[in-house]
Amino acid sequence: MNPATIVNPRLDRAIRIMSILAVVGMVITIGAIFLFAPVELNMGNVQRLFYFHVGSAWVGAMVFGVALVCGVLYLWRGRRVFDTVSLASVEVGLVFLSMAIVGGSFWGKPAWNTWWLWSPRLTLVTVAWLVYAAYFMLRGAIEDDHRRARYAAIYAIVSFVTIILTYISIRIFRDIHPVVFGGTTEAAAGAAEGLQDFNGLDSARMGITLLISVIGFTLLGSAWILMRIRLQNLIDYADGLKMRVAARLSARPRPAVVSGLALVLSQVGEPNQFNAYLIGGYTVMSAFCLLYMGYLAMRQRNLQGDIALLTQLLQEGDRPRR
Numbered sequence: 001m002n003p004a005t006i007v008n009p010r011l012d013r014a015i016r017i018m019s020i021l022a023v024v025g026m027v028i029t030i031g032a033i034f035l036f037a038p039v040e041l042n043m044g045n046v047q048r049l050f051y052f053h054v055g056s057a058w059v060g061a062m063v064f065g066v067a068l069v070c071g072v073l074y075l076w077r078g079r080r081v082f083d084t085v086s087l088a089s090v091e092v093g094l095v096f097l098s099m100a101i102v103g104g105s106f107w108g109k110p111a112w113n114t115w116w117l118w119s120p121r122l123t124l125v126t127v128a129w130l131v132y133a134a135y136f137m138l139r140g141a142i143e144d145d146h147r148r149a150r151y152a153a154i155y156a157i158v159s160f161v162t163i164i165l166t167y168i169s170i171r172i173f174r175d176i177h178p179v180v181f182g183g184t185t186e187a188a189a190g191a192a193e194g195l196q197d198f199n200g201l202d203s204a205r206m207g208i209t210l211l212i213s214v215i216g217f218t219l220l221g222s223a224w225i226l227m228r229i230r231l232q233n234l235i236d237y238a239d240g241l242k243m244r245v246a247a248r249l250s251a252r253p254r255p256a257v258v259s260g261l262a263l264v265l266s267q268v269g270e271p272n273q274f275n276a277y278l279i280g281g282y283t284v285m286s287a288f289c290l291l292y293m294g295y296l297a298m299r300q301r302n303l304q305g306d307i308a309l310l311t312q313l314l315q316e317g318d319r320p321r322r
Contacts, residue, residue, distance in 0.1 A: 011230055018223035024215075029055070029216035037209040046110050053103040055213035059221045060096030061163050063089045065133065066225070068160045083149035084236075086156050088228035090135050091219055095292045097270035120169040122164055137157065220289070220305035227296050234303040240309035248314070 033051045040047035070086035073079070104122075105115045131313065138155055142148035 008230070008233070011233075014225045015223065015230065018219065018226055022223040024217040025216035025219040029213050032209045032212045036205060043110065046107065049103055049107040051209055051213040053100055053107055054210060055217040056096045056103065057100035059213055060093045060100060061167065061226065062218070063093040063096065063221050064156075064160055064163050067156040069091065071156040074149060074153040078146075080149070083152065083192065084229055084232045085225070086153065087139070087232060088225045090093055090132055090156060090182050091228055092224045094129070094132050095151040095224070096217070096221060097125070097132070099289070100124060100194065120172075121166060123170050124162065124166040128159075128166055131159045131162050224292065224296070227300075231296055231300050231303070234300060234307065238303050238306045238310065241307060241314065245313050 029051070033048050035047060037046060037051065067089040068081040070089065074082035074086065108117065109115050133299045135152065135155055139148055139152050140150060
């Protein structure tokens with residue numbers, strides 16, 4: 001990877017635009033949830049967790065679909081950019097899926113009087129989370145870049161089966177979850193037991209708010225993926241610099257000055273009574289967002305420092321010695 005790949009004005013411009021759209025979209029989403037959406041008759045305000053929960057789950061599933069498509073494209077074309085986008089999509093999707101699980105737990109406690117229930121959907125969403133978490137273990141276990149990207153592409157394609165099964169589970173098995181998208185007749189036994197109380201589409205304002213939430217989270221997910229792509233470009237560039245410095249150091253004698261440079265190099269790092277659950281759920285899900293954005297910013301800053309240091313080491317090595 002050359003420096004021109006790192007300095008990418010088009011990518012930086014896209015990140016700025018998507019970040020602004022994401023901020024505007026999330027502000028509108030929060031405003032619609034708390035100011036536009038009606039209060040649900042049975043649960044009161046805690047039902048407002050529904051919009052964040054469904055929005056994050058839906059967008060998480062979509063970005064896993066992006067990873068699948070990029071996996072297919074990598075196997076077909078073999079271009080590194082598809083592997084980078086797939087990696088970014090899986091990481092962002094895992095964050096969204098974690099937000100959905102935590103938000104659903106805060107919703108489930110007042111709704112079903114339990115934080116967790118091993119229903120078919122919750123069991124399958126746990127399997128999906130573990131499967132996609134193992135994606136990073138697979139990548140870490142393979143050193144060759146091409147083999148790693150090829151195996152990761154195949155894994156991303158096969159893993160999407162867990163997302164499909166999670167989506168259709170409530171249409172096949174008896175489950176406490178409602179059918180949000182589609183008719184109630186698609187729920188095998190849920191409709192007969194009154195489990196459609198929280199489908200969120202009984203009111204036009206609920207439906208509009210849900211749509212706004214999905215759009216807002218889609219913009220946020222798109223911005224995160226672009227940021228993660230830029231971060232991966234920095235990681236790849238820093239790795240290339242480390243290999244060049246290591247090769248240069250190994251090909252030369254190791255006087256005190258070079259040993260000092262090697263030492264520096266080694267330090268480069270790689271119902272309304274349920275309001276408490278409403279506040280807790282939104283606090284935790286918002287914390288996920290802030291922590292992930294902080295992680296991206298910190299990694300980018302550290303990598304830029306690493307690149308500057310490695311570039312300086314290479315320039316020092318190119319200077320003629322007396």
